[in-house]
Amino acid sequence: MRPRASVAGPLILIAIGVLFLLHTVLPNFPIVDVVAQYWPYLLICWGIILLIEISVRAIRGRPLPTSGISGGGWAVVVLICFAGLATYEVRRSDNWWRRVGFEHGMEALGDEHDYAVNSLQKTIGKTPHIVIDAFRGDAKISGIDGTEITLNGHKVVRALQAREADFANQQTPVELVVEGNTVTVRCNQAKTGVRTPVTTDLEISVPRGASLEATGTEGDFDVSSLSGNVDISSDNGGMRLEDVDGNVKIDTRRSDLVRCTNVKGTVDLRGHGSDIELEKISGQVTINGDYTGTVSLREVAKPVRVENMRTQMDVEQVAGEIRFDRGSLNAQNVMGPVKVTTHATDVSLDGFSGGLELSVDKGDVDLRPGQVPLGKMMVHTRSGNIELALPESAGFALTATTDHGDIENEFGEMLKQRAQGPGARLEGAVGTGPELNLTTDRGSITVRKSSDEGAPAKQPAAQMRTQQAAVALNAERGIEATSSFR
Amino acid sequence: MNNRRALFVQAVRGPILLVTVGVLFAMHQAGVLPFSRTWPLIIIVIGLLKLIERMLMPQIPAASAGGPTG
Numbered sequence: 001m002r003p004r005a006s007v008a009g010p011l012i013l014i015a016i017g018v019l020f021l022l023h024t025v026l027p028n029f030p031i032v033d034v035v036a037q038y039w040p041y042l043l044i045c046w047g048i049i050l051l052i053e054i055s056v057r058a059i060r061g062r063p064l065p066t067s068g069i070s071g072g073g074w075a076v077v078v079l080i081c082f083a084g085l086a087t088y089e090v091r092r093s094d095n096w097w098r099r100v101g102f103e104h105g106m107e108a109l110g111d112e113h114d115y116a117v118n119s120l121q122k123t124i125g126k127t128p129h130i131v132i133d134a135f136r137g138d139a140k141i142s143g144i145d146g147t148e149i150t151l152n153g154h155k156v157v158r159a160l161q162a163r164e165a166d167f168a169n170q171q172t173p174v175e176l177v178v179e180g181n182t183v184t185v186r187c188n189q190a191k192t193g194v195r196t197p198v199t200t201d202l203e204i205s206v207p208r209g210a211s212l213e214a215t216g217t218e219g220d221f222d223v224s225s226l227s228g229n230v231d232i233s234s235d236n237g238g239m240r241l242e243d244v245d246g247n248v249k250i251d252t253r254r255s256d257l258v259r260c261t262n263v264k265g266t267v268d269l270r271g272h273g274s275d276i277e278l279e280k281i282s283g284q285v286t287i288n289g290d291y292t293g294t295v296s297l298r299e300v301a302k303p304v305r306v307e308n309m310r311t312q313m314d315v316e317q318v319a320g321e322i323r324f325d326r327g328s329l330n331a332q333n334v335m336g337p338v339k340v341t342t343h344a345t346d347v348s349l350d351g352f353s354g355g356l357e358l359s360v361d362k363g364d365v366d367l368r369p370g371q372v373p374l375g376k377m378m379v380h381t382r383s384g385n386i387e388l389a390l391p392e393s394a395g396f397a398l399t400a401t402t403d404h405g406d407i408e409n410e411f412g413e414m415l416k417q418r419a420q421g422p423g424a425r426l427e428g429a430v431g432t433g434p435e436l437n438l439t440t441d442r443g444s445i446t447v448r449k450s451s452d453e454g455a456p457a458k459q460p461a462a463q464m465r466t467q468q469a470a471v472a473l474n475a476e477r478g479i480e481a482t483s484s485f486r
Numbered sequence: 487m488n489n490r491r492a493l494f495v496q497a498v499r500g501p502i503l504l505v506t507v508g509v510l511f512a513m514h515q516a517g518v519l520p521f522s523r524t525w526p527l528i529i530i531v532i533g534l535l536k537l538i539e540r541m542l543m544p545q546i547p548a549a550s551a552g553g554p555t556g
Binding site for chain 1: 490493494496497498499500501502503504505506507508509510511512514515516517
């Protein structure tokens with residue numbers, strides 16, 4: 001009797017079906033992200049199911065198959081590996097083939113032919129709405145005083161023959177279409193075929209009051225001095241925005257850099273990309289997407305929300321800087337309540353107020369609140385060390401627990417320490433203050449007194465002092481500190 | 487009896503290999519250890535399984551010829 005086929009095949013089919021069903025029923029379900037991250041578990045599940053089946057057969061004394069997986073089975077395994085790795089690579093914005101310039105290699109068919117774009121000028125209102133659609137190339141848009149829109153630029157056509165290039169150039173004139181308050185910059189690039197791609201680089205100056213709506217397929221956007229809203233989406237390219245009074249919305253499929261400086265409205269970023277730099281933002285900031293490079297936020301006056309595959313973070317205000325790098329999160333001088341959930345990331349917070357809720361899956365935590373009074377803290381890491389430095393003048397009620405590891409305490413007698421199996425627990429209160437709760441499943445905890453440079457310097461009075469007085473003060477404190485150690 | 491054990495190891499070889507490959511890729515994806523550093527483990531696992539199979543095989547090859555069906 002031929003042994004029955006394995007149950008693994010149908011189960012895997014059902015799993016894949018459910019995954020796609022989730023995608024169709026819930027449009028927000030990040031199927032690509034899930035597949036890219038978890039596809040190896042499909043192989044593991046398959047292997048385990050087969051192992052169980054074969055073991056059951058062996059125990060019951062039924063005939064065993066000569067091999068657990070047939071040749072066809074292995075072909076499917078290889079296929080899954082390729083598909084999984086492919087989704088993973090495609091999703092990353094700095095993958096090897098982009099770094100090697102593979103894409104450019106594909107494009108490099110034929111020669112580049114340069115053409116000038118006739119300069120255009122039109123008088124429009126003070127607050128027009130500028131639309132750039134399906135644009136390929138670099139665009140520099142800057143606001144100026146006046147009611148005129150001026151456009152300059154040049155075109156690059158890639159073609160095998162000069163005749164083809166000329167034809168492509170004629171087919172893709174740059175036009176300014178005015179309809180009421182809306183001005184559309186039309187480059188007609190879609191009119192040529194893939195054999196003769198046209199890249200148009202534009203320099204557009206518009207009235208300062210303009211708002212902008214642009215979609216690009218490739219190329220950088222450089223926007224400055226606009227008082228309206230800016231809404232850009234791009235498949236591939238960098239964004240630089242400066243001095244924008246309105247709200248900014250940027251959607252990128254893939255970008256090397258998104259930089260916004262001096263925005264008075266809200267900033268809303270989503271999609272995929274590499275680096276993000278936000279500086280001097282007066283409105284609320286929302287970052288939702290997968291950015292693999294360095295994400296840095298500086299001087300944000302309103303609440304910030306960052307959400308990506310690894311991390312979820314909420315902060316009320318950023319006076320200093322927040323910086324996400326690969327596997328690390330550093331924040332300096334932020335106002336809370338701060339809420340962070342992250343995995344595989346080391347977290348370091350230096351100078352924060354208004355309470356903290358921090359949950360780390362795997363990573364070290366380094367906290368220096370720096371100022372009194374403290375806020376309530378709930379800190380948990382599954383695997384990693386926690387270090388907390390508190391100002392000497394701080395009042396608090398501490399509970400620190402580690403399941404595997406040691407606790408180091410600089411506050412002495414006021415906190416009671418006891419061993420708990422392979423771990424330890426530290427409990428007690430210093431003065432009166434909020435609850436501080438630190439737990440790690442595996443790792444050490446250090447609670448120490450911070451050197452007191454942080455806290456008093458933040459008081460306004462300290463800023464009024466002359467440099468000399470501050471130096472003298474520090475020297476005094478230095479002596480105090482050393483004498484207290486004796 | 488030994489022959490049946492050898493057959494079991496032979497049957498289980500594929501699934502074990504599959505799980506190994508899956509675990510290595512999972513570790514690669516989670517950023518624990520890159521696959522470029524762990525792939526030799528696959529060869530080692532294949533070698534080990536072959537070795538166990540060989541040890542469990544009966545000494546005389548002729549005896550195994552009619553064995554499996556019984």
